[in-house]
Amino acid sequence: MRPHLKILVIEDAVDLLEQITSSIGNTITYFDRSDVEISLLEANSVAKALQFVREDGDIQAVVFSWDVVAKVKELTDVVPLNGVLNENTSPAAESVSSQNANEKTTSEKSSARNAIIDNNARVIDAIKRIRPELPVYVLGDAVKGLDIVNQANGIESFFYRNDIISDPESILGYIINDFDDRNETPFWTEYKDYVVESNDSWHTPGHSGGASFRNSPYISDFYRFFGRNVFVSDLSVSVDSLGSLSDGTHAIGKAQAAVANTFEVRHSYFVTNGSSTSNKIILQTLLREGDKVIADRNCHKSVHYGIIQARAMPVYLDSVFNPEYGIFSPPRMAQIKQLIEENTDAKLIVLTGCTYDGLLTDLKQVVNLAHEHGIKVFIDEAWFAYSLFHPALRDYSAIAAGADYITHSAHKVVSAFSQASFIHVNDPDFDKDFFKEVFAIHTSTSPKYQLIASLDVCRQQLEMEGYKILNELLSNVAELKSQMAKFKRLKILSPSDFSNMFSHFESDNIGHDPLKILIDVSALDYSNQEIHRFLMDEVGLEIEKFTHSTILVLLTLGGMRSKIVRLYNALKRLDDGAVNLSKRKSKSPLPADIPPIHLDDLPSKAFFSPREAIPWQNSVGRTAAGLITPYPPGIPLIVPGQKVEQAHIDYLQALASQKLTVQGIYDGEIYVVADQQ
Numbered sequence: 001m002r003p004h005l006k007i008l009v010i011e012d013a014v015d016l017l018e019q020i021t022s023s024i025g026n027t028i029t030y031f032d033r034s035d036v037e038i039s040l041l042e043a044n045s046v047a048k049a050l051q052f053v054r055e056d057g058d059i060q061a062v063v064f065s066w067d068v069v070a071k072v073k074e075l076t077d078v079v080p081l082n083g084v085l086n087e088n089t090s091p092a093a094e095s096v097s098s099q100n101a102n103e104k105t106t107s108e109k110s111s112a113r114n115a116i117i118d119n120n121a122r123v124i125d126a127i128k129r130i131r132p133e134l135p136v137y138v139l140g141d142a143v144k145g146l147d148i149v150n151q152a153n154g155i156e157s158f159f160y161r162n163d164i165i166s167d168p169e170s171i172l173g174y175i176i177n178d179f180d181d182r183n184e185t186p187f188w189t190e191y192k193d194y195v196v197e198s199n200d201s202w203h204t205p206g207h208s209g210g211a212s213f214r215n216s217p218y219i220s221d222f223y224r225f226f227g228r229n230v231f232v233s234d235l236s237v238s239v240d241s242l243g244s245l246s247d248g249t250h251a252i253g254k255a256q257a258a259v260a261n262t263f264e265v266r267h268s269y270f271v272t273n274g275s276s277t278s279n280k281i282i283l284q285t286l287l288r289e290g291d292k293v294i295a296d297r298n299c300h301k302s303v304h305y306g307i308i309q310a311r312a313m314p315v316y317l318d319s320v321f322n323p324e325y326g327i328f329s330p331p332r333m334a335q336i337k338q339l340i341e342e343n344t345d346a347k348l349i350v351l352t353g354c355t356y357d358g359l360l361t362d363l364k365q366v367v368n369l370a371h372e373h374g375i376k377v378f379i380d381e382a383w384f385a386y387s388l389f390h391p392a393l394r395d396y397s398a399i400a401a402g403a404d405y406i407t408h409s410a411h412k413v414v415s416a417f418s419q420a421s422f423i424h425v426n427d428p429d430f431d432k433d434f435f436k437e438v439f440a441i442h443t444s445t446s447p448k449y450q451l452i453a454s455l456d457v458c459r460q461q462l463e464m465e466g467y468k469i470l471n472e473l474l475s476n477v478a479e480l481k482s483q484m485a486k487f488k489r490l491k492i493l494s495p496s497d498f499s500n501m502f503s504h505f506e507s508d509n510i511g512h513d514p515l516k517i518l519i520d521v522s523a524l525d526y527s528n529q530e531i532h533r534f535l536m537d538e539v540g541l542e543i544e545k546f547t548h549s550t551i552l553v554l555l556t557l558g559g560m561r562s563k564i565v566r567l568y569n570a571l572k573r574l575d576d577g578a579v580n581l582s583k584r585k586s587k588s589p590l591p592a593d594i595p596p597i598h599l600d601d602l603p604s605k606a607f608f609s610p611r612e613a614i615p616w617q618n619s620v621g622r623t624a625a626g627l628i629t630p631y632p633p634g635i636p637l638i639v640p641g642q643k644v645e646q647a648h649i650d651y652l653q654a655l656a657s658q659k660l661t662v663q664g665i666y667d668g669e670i671y672v673v674a675d676q677q
């Protein structure tokens with residue numbers, strides 16, 4: 001299994017196409033690259049080329065002959081992409097076609113579509129809209145060279161066609177160099193070399209390359225289980241040549257710069273304690289005591305704790321919860337607009353871009369509204385780190401929308417070790433020096449190099465094959481969905497179901513990530529625990545989350561087709577009733593309305609005050625000192641600084657009968673601000 005550099009050559013004159021590909025093809029052996037498979041793919045029309053770009057994720061470079069004649073039709077007839085967000089059209093298909101929308105009055109439609117496009121830069125745009133990371137090399141003649149470069153933004157390089165035919169090595173050298181640059185892993189490569197070369201360890205960690213485990217009659221099984229490389233590569237001190245996380249120098253700095261390049265942001269940082277820490281770092285960097293921050297009440301608890309640490313004042317967006325399915329949606333756009341307009345002095349708005357269940361906020365609207373008032377936008381995209389790498393998802397990406405700060409739990413849905421997280425920064429006013437100090441408050445001086453290396457290769461994979469893997473996953477989900485449409489009882493929930501659940505789904509242009517497969521199991525009469533156990537035993541599937549009527553299965557970059565077939569098989573057996581599971585006891589749905597939050601003072605004041613524990617039933621009128629969050633739905637019911645009201649007690653009482661977990665209640669007691677005697 002070697003990396004594959006497949007070069008797509010686009011030229012509509014068949015003879016010329018043959019001449020270009022054979023002259024480039026004949027030079028491949030001169031480069032002596034046994035580590036990479038290099039091949040050429042011919043497209044003799046724009047339609048064919050776009051189809052290849054969409055379907056063949058192995059393409060890593062495009063050579064485009066500028067005198068190709070392209071028709072408007074070829075740019076608009078985009079074969080629908082798999083795994084579309086909207087059931088009828090894909091955003092990518094829409095975006096390619098929307099640029100020509102004005103040309104398509106009904107009467108002129110067919111002639112307009114057959115018209116020849118006047119500027120081949122639009123072909124390059126269409127390629128880039130599918131895969132922005134693909135380098136495009138333009139071939140032209142000597143006369144038009146400068147014009148072409150002026151018109152075609154985003155081309156990698158320009159070559160004279162005649163030179164390519166007489167000296168094809170020049171372009172192939174370029175293509176291979178660019179491929180190598182995109183494929184580089186500055187930290188992982190240097191780290192691996194360092195580990196291989198150093199054969200004696202005189203520094204921390206104290207196990208000295210595993211010796212203290214290996215030579216012990218008690219703990220050598222620990223060494224054997226994980227294997228030699230885990231121990232010899234566990235350096236845990238800053239090796240100068242590798243650099244350090246806090247100052248981003250050397251190999252770590254280069255790897256972070258490569259991430260920023262791939263994600264097209266100003267700066268990227270590695271965090272080795274999860275997005276929980278990334279979120280707190282951003283909040284403490286941006287907020288000072290008393291600063292207002294507009295926050296989605298559903299944000300992860302790290303956001304709530306980050307606001308407390310920063311001693312900031314939250315203004316909460318209400319949660320919109322569907323009790324029948326036990327899931328919540330992004331906040332209403334009308335309320336986001338209202339709170340922004342009522343709080344133009346807010347420093348920041350913080351939202352979760354993609355909910356656990358895959359519901360996606362139209363972030364472009366939020367960014368526009370917030371930036372109009374000088375409010376920075378921070379998006380927690382913990383569950384959507386792959387958002388930029390496929391056009392069916394990109395419209396909902398926080399980075400594409402122009403957010404200022406973004407966090408990604410790389411370990412959740414892409415390929416990195418647990419706790420590995422990215423912070424991306426696109427804020428032109430970013431205070432880098434203060435950020436570094438806050439970073440130092442939150443992070444260890446002995447970060448685990450293996451986590452850092454995993455972030456480095458995570459970037460490499462997204463850059464080199466993110467599109468290919470996502471395309472396959474989306475197509476597998478689409479197939480699973482169409483097969484499951486024949487089921488009698490089980491159903492994958494889709495945008496039309498979400499729009500029935502949430503009245504603002506369509507008007508707010510909410511999307512859904514199809515890789516978060518939410519299955520409606522309400523028509524089955526088995527207990528949830530039993531369904532869970534069955535899927536675990538049958539397919540080894542650990543369900544991400546279940547409510548009384550849904551189960552959530554996440555497809556991540558590791559989601560192979562065979563896994564999906566096994567899932568289908570197990571679901572089919574459940575649907576057919578071909579299983580022997582105990583029945584569900586009837587359960588009342590969760591209460592629909594969650595009492596709103598009213599705060600008179602900073603949550604941090606209550607949080608850091610002297611506190612006492614009292615039975616939650618007796619807490620009406622007292623000021624909460626901690627967060628109280630029932631799971632599900634995982635929305636904080638009470639935040640520090642909030643006066644407990646009877647409505648909260650009623651809500652908790654309604655949950656008590658359902659035996660849910662409630663974080664923040666300890667042995668029947670909650671913490672409140674102590675009475676000052």
Ligand SMILES: Cc1ncc(COP(=O)(O)O)c(C=O)c1O
Nearest residue numbers: 274275276277300352380382409
């Ligand atoms: C929306 C959201 N943000 C942040 C986090 C924390 O991420 P991590 O597990 O990387 O600390 C989670 C964890 O589940 C989450 O759901």
